[in-house]
Amino acid sequence: MATSAEADWVSRFADEVIAEAERRAPGKTIVCASGLSPSGPIHLGNLREVMTPHLVADEIRRRGHDVVHIISWDDYDRFRKVPAGVDSSWSEHIGKPLTSVPAPPGSEYPNWAEHFKAPMIAALAELGIEFHGISQTSQYTSGVYREQILLAMRERERIDAILDRYRTKEKPAPAKKQQKGALDEAEAAAAEAAAEGSGAAGEDDGKVAAGYFPYKPYCSVCERDTTTVTGYDDETTELSFTCACGHAETVRLSEHNRGKLVWKVDWPMRWAFEGVVFEPSGVDHSSPGSSFVVGGQIIREVFEAEQPIGPMYAFVGISGMAKMSSSKGAVPTPADALQIMEAPLLRWLYARRRPNQSFKIAFDQEIQRLYDEWDSLERKIAEGAALPADVAAYTRAVGTAAGPLPVTPRPLPYRTLASIVDITTGHEEQTLRILRDLDPEHPITYLDETRPRLDRAAHWVTTQVPAEQRTRVRDEPDTTLLASLDDRRRESLRLLLDGLDDHWSLDGLTTLVYGVPKIQAGLAPDTKPTPELKVAQREFFALLYELLVGRDTGPRLPTLLLAAGAPRVRTLLGG
Known part of the structure; x- marks a missing residue:
């Protein structure tokens, strides 16, 4: 596989990460990271957050370096809204940690977070993605981050000053139509995400009437984060707060484990704690005041560490669908995609595009063309005719450093x-x-x-083809249509029927159905089609579809003929 800097984006990032890791801490395990919030279905856009560092970490591993890909499950985040399709009574849990919210009705899992983590974990296993998962609920409630929390509280004035540099910055305006037309769907959605801040710029940053406090406690009575810090003593670590439910409390932060750092402080704290060298981030983090931009300053000035390197990744869409949002529900997940495509193909979609390139995943008819492209690439590679970058993307798609992914033994179109x-x-x-009849040999x-x-x-x-587009072969011949045919069309049917036995294979029937109009025009079977011949072929095909399935289009005729079987074809075509 080509691994030069020119070969593909994964190799280039691997080069940079290895060099950066050696500069920071020679000989230590290289840490690549992702973060996922199980607030709802973890969709195919979120998968880019995982696939990008996975591919880079896997390349680093292939080169013999010690590397780990961590996935931080943000399951200690607050429950923000009830996704579409879930009973509205779940709104009573808004403000609680995701791990304290009951799972959706009928779920086998103990809480909301585990319910949405489980299908993602299964999909990652099928995709061959090796990772070390870290539950933020576990980290916070066990006191793992205690020293980091106390440090952040001691340095709250410094953090407040950093945040204050961005609080007055305006968010980017929503995407508007350009003079030459509207932005395409992916670009518009990416711009919308940046404008919204995607939970970053609009996140509660800890500023309250009593001052600035980067720690947000969960109420010990109602479990929600509808709390307001009213005071903090650095020496005793006593933190006082009130809650919207009416409860007021004072706790020792040196012992308290029911709360978390606000997001813009939490993220850089984790970078420093885990020693993350590489982590990508979404397009929303390119805006002024975003958590990535602010986090870069907080990690240097407060936690005295370095920000990870990593690209901004662009929007991933679905054919015929708008921007994906977990909170709105009904978004395709990796598990959904793996029901209609094999794991190597799904990996390939992410591997072949640079992270800053948006792309769409096909759930409509386009998936057939996508598979044709994939099969064509396999043939080119077998023939030695593929470009190095295409070979690299394909190699990353069909296997990892641990070995190849399962494949279909006979991959028919x-x-x-x-x-x-x-x-x-x-x-x-x-x-x-x-x-069996496709290739009798x-x-x-x-x-x-x-x-x-x-x-x-x-x-x-x-699941994806509408009922009205499904194919139903006729049970009885259309005697009215057959009786109305002129001599030329009757002759075309006779030529087809006469050749069935000698052409009963996919390739043979392909030659036959395309060849009948050529024979009628007095041309050799290998004649290249002229515009006039193409018109005659289309008319012949439309006649066959009408007689076989009752409409003027359908699946490829050779496949349709094989499926119907020779006896039924003869009956329906008047033979």
Whole structure:
């Protein structure tokens, strides 16, 4: 695999991270990091937060360095809002830590955070992503960060002064249409995220009437963070606060474990505590006053450490869907994507694009073209004709330093498998019959040869293809249409039927259906199509679709013919 600086973005970042780690602490384990909040479904946009450091850490590991990829689960964050589809009564838990909120109705998990972490953890395992998970609930409630919290409180005036440099800065205006047209969906969404601050610029930073306090306690009565610090004594570490529920309390911060640092202090504290060298951040962190920008100053001036290096990563969209938001619910997750595509393909989508490039993940018909592109890349690599960067992205997609990911033994075209599942409605015997006929010289003998790709295509058809677009082969011939045909069209059907037996394979039927109009025009079968010939072919195809499925379009005709079977094709075409 190419690993030069010119080869791909992953190699370039790996070079930088290794050099930076050696400068900071030679010989120590290199720490790459991600952070995820299980406040709702962890979607495919969030996956970029994980895939970027995973790919870099994996490249570092491939080179023989000691590296760890940590994922901080922000499960001690406050419950902000009830996602769509969850009973509105859950609003009574707003303000509590995510691990103190009951899981959604019917869940097998002990709390809200674990419910949304579980499918992400399973998806990461399927994707071959090795990581060390850190629960922030566990860290805070066990007192792991006690010294860091006390330091932040002692240095609260310094932190307040840093934050004050940005409090008066205006947020970027929302994206507007340009003179040459609107921003594309991904750019507009990224600009919107930056404008909103995505929980960064708009986050409660600890400023209250009594002064500035970077620590936010959870109330010991109602468990919410609807608290206001009213005083703090550096010498005794006594912290006084009131809560919106009416409770007032004084605790010793040297013993108190039910609260956390505000986000803009919490993040740089963790960078310093974990010794993070590489961590990417979303486009929202490029705005003035964002937690990444402010955190860079806080880590240097307060925690006396260095900020991680790492890129800003761009928006990830879904074909036909607007910007993803966990709080709004109904957003595709990595687990959803892995039901319709194999893990290497999903990894490839993230590996082939630089982090600052936005892209979309297809849940619509575009997934068929995507798989065609993937299969074409595999052929180019086998032939030695692929570019080095494409080889690198492919290599990172199909395996990790730990070894290769599972693959489909006989990877037939996704669109072919989808068509077969569509036509047979998933009937396994019928599916195997058609698969066996695709290539009689090298027949598929059992369905497992085509799995898991067959199962992914089946799931896509049953969940993503609208009922009105599903294919249903006619039970009886359209006698009215057959009787109305002129001599030329009758002749085209006769030529097709006469050639069925000799062309009963996917390639053979492809040659046959494209060849009939050529024969009628007195041309050789290998003639390149002229504009006139293409018109004749389209007319012939439309006739076949009408007679076979009752509409003028459908799945690829060779696949459709194989699926229907020769006897049924003869009946429906008047043979």
